[in-house]
Amino acid sequence: MTLNYIWVGFLLVGFVVGLIRVLGYYYRDFFADALQITFSKADLNVFKSMFDSTFTSAETSISIVIYLIGIMTLWLGIMRVAERGGAIEILSKLVNPFFCRLFPELPKNHPAFGSMIMNISANMLSLDNAATPMGLKAMEELQEANPKSDTASNAQIMFLVLNTSGLTVIPVTVMAYRAAEGAANPSDIFVPILIATYFSTVAGLVAVAIRQRINLMNAVVLGYLGGGTAIIASIIYFVNQMDQEQIGVFTTFSGTFIIMSVITFFMVLAVKKRINVYEAFIEGAKEGFQVAVTIIPYLVAMLFAIGIFRASGAMDILLDAIRFIVVGIGVNADFVEALPTAMMKPLSGSGARGMMIEAMQTYGADSFTGRLASTFQGSTETTFYTLAVYYGAVNIQKTRYTVTCGLIADLAGIIAAIFICYQFFYTA
Template identity: 45%
Template sequence: MALNVVWLGLFFLAGALGAWRWLTGADPHVFAAMAQASFDAARTGFEVALGLTGALTLWLGILKVGEAAGAVRLLSRALSPLLKRVFPGLPPGHPAADAMVLNVAANLLGLDNAATPAGLKAMKELETLNPHPGTATDHQVMFMVLHAASLTLFPISIMAIRAASGARNPADIFLPILVASACSVAGGFLTVALVQRLKLADPVLLGWLLGLAAVLGGGVALLLRLPHDRVEAASTTLGTALMLGAILWFLALATLRKVNAWEVFIDGAKEGFQTALSLIPFLVGILVAVGVFRASGGMDLLVKGIWACVRWTGLPEGAVGAFPTMLMKPLSGGAARGLTLDAMRTFGADSFTGRLSCLLQGSTDTTLYVIALYSGAIGLKKTRAVLPCALVADVCGFLGAFAMAMIFFR
């Protein structure tokens, strides 16, 4: 629904702005420019989708091997002590606990195909403990906010899009997105914890929170001690090293557990290939709408309006071109992806604007979609504090994205 409104709105606004510019004589050729923009954007969408095919085929095949070899189960065991503190009062051994841990672990590894079914199962299992059906419990509120914040360890789709857009080092956004998404999760969790008055002084919980903060903060601090021209290279090296390490870990697990890695890889690769092909209509549709809107002058008006509001912050002017992605992300992931692609096409994949758009895209999940999906699956009518807490998480993630962009790419 949100994407339909956005898509139609872009066309109608473009039509109105184009007509106004033509009638006033501001741009007699605006309709020709809009028509040409639609063809150019359609070609770009198709070319980007084809460029994604190889990366998605490879990575989804590798992730399938990791899933079959038990990587998700191992992560689930490691995360289990933490989730017991985040969801206090959940009965020991309840099926919801396993489903939530599986959801978090799958999100960390970029296994969207495993994360969503596990999330839906978790919500349904939590509903069996709900004394007031139709109203979200504390556990359901926490789970939806954490999923909407979505800590991202391997931003595979964003790196694939950067590669397809001609980025020199597609993995250079790895560490910045990890830190930005961690800010989102921390903001969402702490907000819900304050609302629910959770015990934050628990040693295990403190250990996890402080440990994560120390690792990420220490990593950024070490990088900041490097000459500025080496920070980007160090982030790229770290990201690619962790990705290769994960691949070797998955293959080693498959070997130890006698999984036929090749056959599993082929099955996953076929899924990746189909996923890439299925993206073509979506990418073409949204990029054409954005392209027509830009050609009508609408994007320039939007960017100038935003810049007038945020100039006092000291942000570089190049940041403004990424604001449409930020504004769209909580509403529609597909539209935000299209705006990210448009920013990279317009300003360059390795420009400050293009990279910041990628960071904003990866800093959090699509808030309204997650809430609608999970609450609708079990018929929740009252989601209580989910939306405000999830929006706080979004703001924290966006602030983290801006900070990382200023540190790494300015």
């Protein structure tokens, strides 16, 4: 329902803004004298621009999907090899001691632990199709231990906030869209997304822990958080010692090297388990083709609405207002053009995807704005959609402080993404 309001809102606001511009042109003398606002002949042609954008957006959508079919087919094939080879099980074993401390109300061997860890591990590897059923199963198992069936339990809130904070190891989808938009190195946002999602996860975890009075001073918890923070801090410190050219070399090498190393690791695991790697790849690749084709109507719909919103001038008005506020408080405002992606992501994944594509097409996939929008897309989660699906599956009506903590995680991810992208990609 939220996406419906957003989509219709884009169209209605675009139409109203276009109408105001046309009326402003016919009464331009009044506006110039009374409000110091100037309207030109371009304002008279705004509806033609909006109409033309509908064809452009449809053509763009199909062009993107045609390229995306190959990329998604490749990567979901690789991810299926990872799944069959046991990569998720390895991640599960690595984080199980940590999880036991975060869910003190659950018995040590509660079945929900396995489902939660599998869900978050799958999300880390961008295995969305595998993550969702695991997450729904985890919610059902947590619901069995919930003393109030209509109210979210502490364990359910912690799980959902960790889920929506979106810690990502391999941002497959974002890299695929960057490749489709002609990015010279689609994986250059790998490290920024990793860092931003880490901060998002930590912020969400701490927010929930404070509300639930979970002791984060535990040696195991501190070990995990301290180790992860030390790695991220080291990367940031290392990058701060470089100039812009060196940062470019670093992001190119680190992103491609780590991803190729992970792919190789997946293959080795699968071979070791005597999995037919080729058949596993083909199985996942078929799913990748289906996924790419499935998103066509969603992509057309969102780019259509966003195209009208932008062609009407409404997007420029919104960004100018935000830019005015940001400059007024003395902050560099170059990040504002990418902000619509961050603002949309908690509400709608497809909407944010459309905003990201719009940013890359307008400013270039390798521009600061294009890279920042890509990082926003990969470092925040569709919080409201996820809560609706997961809580709806177990008939939870009272979500308590889940939304607040989820938005804290999203905000931390957005701030971290801005900071990191300024460090990695910004040139004055």
